[in-house]
Amino acid sequence: MPRKSMIQMSALGAFALLSCLLFMFYKIGGSWSFALEERGIKLAAIGLTAVAIAVSTLIFQTLTQNRILTPSVMGLDSLYMLFQTLLVFFIGSNNPLMANKNINFIATLVLMIAFSFMLYHLLFRRERVSIYFLLLLGIVFGTLFQNGSSFMQMLIDPNEFLIVQGKMFASFNSVNGPVLGMASIVLILSLVYLAYWFKYLDVLRLGKDQAINLGVPYFKLARHLLIIVSIMVSVATALVGPVTFLGLLVVNVTYQLFDTYRHKVLIPGAILLSIIALVFGQWMVERIFTFNTTLSVIINFIGGAYFIYLLIKESRG
Amino acid sequence: MIETKQITKKYQNKTVLNAIDLEVPEKKITAFIGSNGAGKSTLLGIVSRLLKKEGGEVLIDDMDINEWKSKALSKKLAILKQNNQMTARLTVEDLVSFGRFPYSQGVLTKDDHEKVTEALAYMGLEPLRKNYLDALSGGQQQRAYIAMIIAQDTDYVLLDEPLNNLDMKNAVQMMKTLRRLVDDFGKTIILVLHDINFASCYADYMVGLKNGEIVAQGSTEEIMTSDKLKDIYDMHLDITEINQCKYCLYFK
Numbered sequence: 001m002p003r004k005s006m007i008q009m010s011a012l013g014a015f016a017l018l019s020c021l022l023f024m025f026y027k028i029g030g031s032w033s034f035a036l037e038e039r040g041i042k043l044a045a046i047g048l049t050a051v052a053i054a055v056s057t058l059i060f061q062t063l064t065q066n067r068i069l070t071p072s073v074m075g076l077d078s079l080y081m082l083f084q085t086l087l088v089f090f091i092g093s094n095n096p097l098m099a100n101k102n103i104n105f106i107a108t109l110v111l112m113i114a115f116s117f118m119l120y121h122l123l124f125r126r127e128r129v130s131i132y133f134l135l136l137l138g139i140v141f142g143t144l145f146q147n148g149s150s151f152m153q154m155l156i157d158p159n160e161f162l163i164v165q166g167k168m169f170a171s172f173n174s175v176n177g178p179v180l181g182m183a184s185i186v187l188i189l190s191l192v193y194l195a196y197w198f199k200y201l202d203v204l205r206l207g208k209d210q211a212i213n214l215g216v217p218y219f220k221l222a223r224h225l226l227i228i229v230s231i232m233v234s235v236a237t238a239l240v241g242p243v244t245f246l247g248l249l250v251v252n253v254t255y256q257l258f259d260t261y262r263h264k265v266l267i268p269g270a271i272l273l274s275i276i277a278l279v280f281g282q283w284m285v286e287r288i289f290t291f292n293t294t295l296s297v298i299i300n301f302i303g304g305a306y307f308i309y310l311l312i313k314e315s316r317g
Numbered sequence: 318m319i320e321t322k323q324i325t326k327k328y329q330n331k332t333v334l335n336a337i338d339l340e341v342p343e344k345k346i347t348a349f350i351g352s353n354g355a356g357k358s359t360l361l362g363i364v365s366r367l368l369k370k371e372g373g374e375v376l377i378d379d380m381d382i383n384e385w386k387s388k389a390l391s392k393k394l395a396i397l398k399q400n401n402q403m404t405a406r407l408t409v410e411d412l413v414s415f416g417r418f419p420y421s422q423g424v425l426t427k428d429d430h431e432k433v434t435e436a437l438a439y440m441g442l443e444p445l446r447k448n449y450l451d452a453l454s455g456g457q458q459q460r461a462y463i464a465m466i467i468a469q470d471t472d473y474v475l476l477d478e479p480l481n482n483l484d485m486k487n488a489v490q491m492m493k494t495l496r497r498l499v500d501d502f503g504k505t506i507i508l509v510l511h512d513i514n515f516a517s518c519y520a521d522y523m524v525g526l527k528n529g530e531i532v533a534q535g536s537t538e539e540i541m542t543s544d545k546l547k548d549i550y551d552m553h554l555d556i557t558e559i560n561q562c563k564y565c566l567y568f569k
Contacts, residue, residue: 199422199423202415202423203415203418203423205405205407206405206412206415209367209396209398210415212366212367212387212396213365213367213391213395213396213397213469214391214415214416214418214419214469215387215388215389215390215391215392215418215419216387217387259406260406261405261406261407261411
């Protein structure tokens with residue numbers, strides 16, 4: 001790793017650590033053990049989401065050779081909302097599938113991963129499939145799911161709608177220990193799976209033809225990377241709700257900061273930036289806005305402003 | 318040796334290549350020539366495994382191209398297409414280092430670094446090694462890509478229109494470099510060329526395609542005649558000889 005990246009990475013690491021400490025100990029009063037346990041679980045959920053979203057968005061952009069796409073175009077967010085709406089619509093919010101967090105998490109995760117596998121299975125029966133065709137299908141399904149859930153949301157009881165609405169925004173407040181444990185196991189497994197393909201990521205940046213020329217088993221790689229991306233997005237979404245908005249911003253800020261194609265720099269950089277964004281954003285939601293706004297608003301506002309600053313700075317320099 | 322048997326390729330119902338049988342001579346420059354849409358680039362794409370074929374087989378050193386492992390084949394055969402779009406920002410040296418990926422899988426050894434330095438020197442790119450690719454001219458970028466192919470160190474080098482977007486001086490330099498690769502290092506080069514006169518001056522062997530079929534093939538000497546060229550291009554061409562090299566004049 002070049003020295004400049006090393007310094008930047010250390011600074012980011014220190015900043016991430018500071019924001020975590022702030023989150024854990026700010027205005028901690030009363031029972032320390034209770035507060036620390038509650039905040040600790042939240043922080044762990046944030047870390048897990050940060051890793052899943054940063055890594056999945058990065059490899060997705062490397063695969064698609066595109067800096068403005070995120071895995072959300074595959075329609076997984078919309079599927080999540082459709083599933084939650086369907087549950088409330090047909091069996092009500094008191095049903096264990098909805099009311100019990102553990103069961104809801106497992107059911108949602110299984111459904112999302114099953115959906116992606118089904119989509120890929122249908123597609124990859126043909127030997128060489130175009131990635132853009134897959135994205136198009138994802139967008140079509142996503143729109144269908146979104147309209148389906150809007151339609152049902154119109155019809156349900158207003159009180160039940162509040163339950164659905166609660167699911168529309170990413171929230172770290174409802175995560176509990178067992179769910180967190182399951183999510184970590186799935187995430188770690190998918191990271192191990194990714195490690196096997198990791199060496200090919202840099203070459204993929206040269207484009208499909210060059211990658212094939214240099215001996216990358218491209219079509220096999222694309223298939224496995226897409227599976228990894230869907231598992232990671234599914235875990236994060238099932239855990240805290242729709243969070244793919246985070247990826248676009250964080251990954252692009254990472255490119256601006258590190259100016260490299262090497263994934264061994266980009267991936268840790270994007271993870272640290274995600275942690276900073278999420279921890280800081282969550283802290284602001286809780287302490288400054290006292291839950292009057294949502295995390296996505298804060299992160300998109302601050303991140304967007306910072307990104308514009310980076311662009312202006314670059315166009316001058 | 319590179320050999321094709323009965324290669325067929327279709328886009329929807331249109332046949333672009335029809336039963337192509339070809340043996341590419343070893344340690345020579347072979348040029349695919351023909352009009353637009355004759356199937357030259359498609360044939361090159363299939364031989365280099367970038368494109369899928371509907372029928373027939375490609376044999377690389379007597380083994381079917383589908384039997385080869387990706388990694389092993391990338392040490393044997395290199396392909397460079399005409400337009401290399403890339404989203405990554407990298408330096409000339411980074412790009413050339415990627416040529417060693419088949420050997421190092423990303424972690425360069427001392428030997429790999431030497432090969433990269435040699436390739437850079439061979440293409441006269443040492444002063445530019447730290448420059449970013451997107452800040453270079455088309456000719457310099459093309460040279461960087463060729464350096465990468467040299468670092469890849471394969472027996473077979475396939476190039477799709479390597480003279481595209483190059484001016485006269487750069488084009489001549491490029492062809493001279495390719496000539497040296499064959500004469501000094503014993504590489505086998507196949508290229509798609511639009512300019513028949515460059516093919517005549519630098520290639521040893523010519524394969525003329527028309528409507529997805531090979532209509533003429535042979536040594537440059539044999540192909541550079543009015544009759545043969547009329548078969549390939551469907552137009553009358555006058556051949557003149559200047560300094561032992563045949564040129565065809567097609568401007569009027």
